[in-house]
Amino acid sequence: MKHLWKAIFASSLLLLAACGSNKPAGTLQIPVDTSLAPAQATLPGPDGSPRPLARMVGESGIAMDFVLGELVVSTDDESRLNAFLARWGGRVIGQVEKVGDAPKTYQVQLDPSAAQVERILQQLNQNVPNLKGRFSTSSPAAAQLLAVALAEAHQEKMTVSPNFVLASGAIPSGSTSEAPTPSTPDIPYSPNAFEWPYMNRGSAQDIGVGEAWRLLERAGRFDNKVRIMILDGGFAPSGDFPETRQVVGSWNEPNALQCSGGGSCPWHGTHVTTSAMGRPDNAFGVAGPAGPVGELLAVPFQGDFIGIITTLERIITATLFGNPKIINMSFGFELDLGWDVAVRVACLALCPAPSEIIDGFTTAVAATGKLLFASAGNAGKDVDNGGGIEGSTFIPCESRSVICVGGMAHDATARDAGSNFGSKRDDNSVDIYGPYWLWVGFDPDNRANQARLRAGTSFSSPFVAGVAALVWAANPSLNAGQVWSILRDTAHVGGVGVRGHERRVNAFAAVSQALNVGPSGPSITLSGSANANLNREWSVTANVTDFAGSNCPPISCPLTFEPTPTRVVGNTAFYRFNTAGSRTIRVNTRDLLNREGSSTQAVNVVNTPPVVSISQPSSGASFFVGQTVQLLGSATDLNEGPDPGPGPLTCVWSVSPSSAGFPRSGCNTTASFATTGARTLTLTATDPQGLSTTASVSITINPAPANLPPNITLGNLSPGINYNNDGYTWTTPLSASGSATDPEGNTPITYTWRATSYAPGGGTSTVFASNVVVSGPTTSSGNLAWTPSSTPSLFAACSVTNAYNGQVVRLTLTATDSLGNSSTRSLPDIKVYRCTLD
The missing domain is CATH 2.60.40.10 (Immunoglobulins)
Incomplete structure (x- = not known):
């Protein structure tokens, strides 16, 4: 581990520094190379005024930009600080209180123009034989500032270092030809975030954010909000930002930092925010993992080394930050460990190195129960130097207690070529990987409601931080260490293509585990x-x-x-x-x-047996030889016909003793008998499965009288059924044709229609009203014209049990000749509904 290596190195130089006067001189050099130039000329200060920048490059080739005329001093001994200020006419323009093991830190402004670089280096090299390295600078003023830093570190035995400048961890917009619009055919886009390859399940990355949302919704955990600090620059709120949001400073101020590799990214904080917690399902912009649960604390910062330290200290001590659970830092810089060691050697190992200063603050913040995430960077570098001795450290990615996030290529598990990675499996490497390419939406320079694909570990880090928020929402009782353990232990492993940690964030598995459900399935x-x-x-x-x-x-x-x-x-x-x-x-x-x-x-x-009944003739009825006898019955089966049934079956009539014309079919037919005597009429119905049901009546056939009654002919009832598939509402006008002829011509014939009704819901088992005249008597016509509601005595009140099930009604025509001889014939039974639900 690099920190262990630095401690051993520092201990060894203490011993060397204590050797006799014959010790060799150090070899530290700070030459000026005017071909060097910082990535940006100036950086705004706290008051908005521009501060000029410079660059130094060590023997490793690592470029480090810093603020001219400023140094960062860490010491708990104010007398040492004051002695330094007095020598150089410096003044403190900012300070950070002591936190944990980290000493008090000051931002000092000074004019080092009086520094004689060669003289300072000669004295330093003479006094510190282990001091070495070559740090080329972009200007004489830069060389003077570095010389003063090392000289003061040596003289006062305190940490003195430049105020390094950070870079946002995004690829500048337009710098890659692969960045598509939604209509780009080779990279499909859908407005449904569940279908995005870095949000769905089953794709190469198989992160499953959408399904994790569904889990939380089912568990009723969307009300568990998680406060996330985005430490960045360039926040322009829109409909994609969480409803609960706070800025420590001002909205809509562009980011002062450049993106990785140069180029502006003025609304970097906007896209970092939506990558973490873009609001889903609002037909606007994009969506981020913590969209349903995240609360935003936007903290713009000035983009330098002292800015990180100041903010980390205030996270612990300032109430305005509202105690966020998660902190995301999508920026960083690569610190040449040659300089880190030079400061440590210069103070004879009696002061912490600059990287150890930031370690102290990140460790102290993490100790308050917070998770810190940082982007790994976009240089395509191995932060572990292939597993050997490392020549640099990426801050804050490799700082202690910080979760460092690398990036996977679009719709793939392999590391994106632009993302930094780690080849070691320790806590000071790249810890986990998220998507490198994400859809971003609105910003003040791109106001259309359109998704654009952007790249960078700037987006990988807040994405994974957003997944951590989902885990915390799933189980608010978890502490920070447990949340990270769940993210770590549920991650997919492998496929990144590096020798170090190949963990790939798995939102679905992480939320599943955090919900702590029992072992049984649904x-x-x-x-x-x-x-x-x-x-x-x-x-x-x-x-x-x-x-x-x-x-x-x-x-x-x-x-x-x-x-x-x-x-x-x-x-x-x-x-x-x-x-x-x-x-x-x-x-x-x-x-x-x-x-x-x-x-x-x-x-x-x-299979229910058929149901049969005989309406005519009634049991015990008498007829005469040759008289037309109406055979009227019904045969239904619950299991036949259209829903809801029952459906009709064929009626088969038989007689005993047997008689000519039997058996015969038809539910409404006629027969006559040529001889006198008792007869038993039987109606049989058989369903398709072979189940049969019978009903029988006994009748008597007598000799024919001298004068015969009329012969009746009936037509069909009209209209067809119009309610509940089996009957009529009682306001329906009903009609049927009816006529009669008398064998002897005894006219006129008198016609009378009568109705018998049966109790509600009981079929024909119980008579409700018997032989109620509904039409006639008349000699003009045997036709029926009747509306049931005109005869209310036939029907039960709606308050009667089963009234809404309707009542069976039998309509019978009686024809009487002029000599008083009568015959009857009935229509098939109907059902009438006095009471309906509509």
Whole structure:
């Protein structure tokens, strides 16, 4: 580990420094190379005024930009600081209180123009034989500032170093030809975030943010909000920012830092914010993992070394920050460890190195129960130098207690070529990888509601931080270490293509584990009747209880039914069985955690026998030889005909003793008998499965009288049924033709229509009203014209039990000749509904 190596190195130089006067001189050099230039000429100060920048490059080739005329001093001894200030006419323009093991740190402004660089270096090299390295600078003023820093570090035994400048960890917009718009055909875009390759499950990265959202919603955890600090620059709020948001400073001020590799990124903080917690499902912009649960604390900072330290200290001591749980830092710089060691050597190992100063602050912040995330950088470098002795450290990515995030290529697990990576498996390497390419939306320079693909570990880091927020929302009782352990332990491993940590963030697995659900899968309760009628629709409803402990709808717990039903509505399956016997219905489900559950129900498919009845003739009736006898009956079967049934069956009439013309078919037919005597008429109906039902009446055939009654002819009732598929509302006008002829011509014939009604809901078992005249007597016509509501005495009041089930009504025509001889004939029974639900 680099920190252990530095400690050993410092201890050894202490021993060397204590050797005799024959020690060799140091070799430190600070030459001026005017071909060097900082990435940007100036950096705004706290008051907005520009501060000129310079660059130094060590023997490793690492470029480090810093602020001219400023030094960062760390010491707990104010007398040492004051002595330094007095020598150089310096003044303190900012200070950071002591936090944990980190000493008090000061931002000092000074004019080092009086420094004689060669003389200072000669004295330093003479006094510190282990001092070495060559640090080329972009200007004489830069060389003077570095010489003063090392001289003061040596004289006062305190940490003195330049105020280094950081870079935002994003690739500048337009710097890569691959950056598409949504209409770019080679990189498809969908407005549905669930389909994005870095948000869905099943793609190469298989992060599963969308499904993690569904888990949290099912568990009712969206109300658990997580405060996230975005330490950055360039925050322009829009409809994609969380509703709960606060800025420590001002909105809509562009970012002062340049992006990695140069180029401006004025709204870097805006895109970092939406990468972490862009609000989903609002038809605007993009979506980030913590969108449903994140609360934003936007903290613009000035972009230099002292700015990081100041902000980290205030996180602990200042109430205005509101105690965020997660801190994201999508910026950094590469510190040449040659300079880090030079400062340590110059003070004879009696002061911490600059990297150790930042370590002290990050460790102190993490100790307050917070998670710190930082981008790994976009130089395509191995931060661990291939596993050997490291020549640099990436700050804050490799700082202690910081989770360093690298980036995967678009829709792939392999590291993006631009992302830094680690070849070691320790805590000072790249810890985990997120997506390197993310969709970003609105900013003040791009106001269209359009998604643009942007790249950089600047977006990888807040994305993983947003996943951490989902874990914390899933289980608010977790501490920071437990949240990181879940992220670490549930991550996909491998496929990144590096020798170090190849962890790839897995939001779905992390949230699943954080929910701490029990070992059993979903349970299913089936509610369906134990019996099903043959050929009739039967249903079973499956109620699923999942890890959330409540009913889980099919959208979250999809159902499969075996055998396949005829149709499914929601969580209810409908079957229609065409053979009788026992069946077993199996229902399977899978919850959002991908756990299975099943249940079965046995159902007995029943074939109900037909139902038959005889309306005419009535039992005990007498007829004469040759008289036309109406055979009026009904035959139905619950399992036949269209829903809801019952459906009609064929009526078959037989007689005993046998007689000519029998057996005969038809539910409304006629017969006559040539001989006298007792007869038994039997009506039989047989369903397609062979079940039969019979009904019988006894009649007597007498000798023919001298004068015969009229012969009646009836037509069909009109209109067809118009209510509930089996009857009529009682306000329906009904009509039927009727006529009669008399064998002897005894006219006129008198016609009378009568109705008999039966008790509600009871078929024809109980008479309600008998032989009520509904039309006639008249000699003009035998036709029926009747509206049931005109005869209310036939019908029960709606308050009567079963009144809404309708009443059976039998309509009978009586024809009487002029000598008083009568005959009757009835229409098939009908059902009339006085009481309806509409």
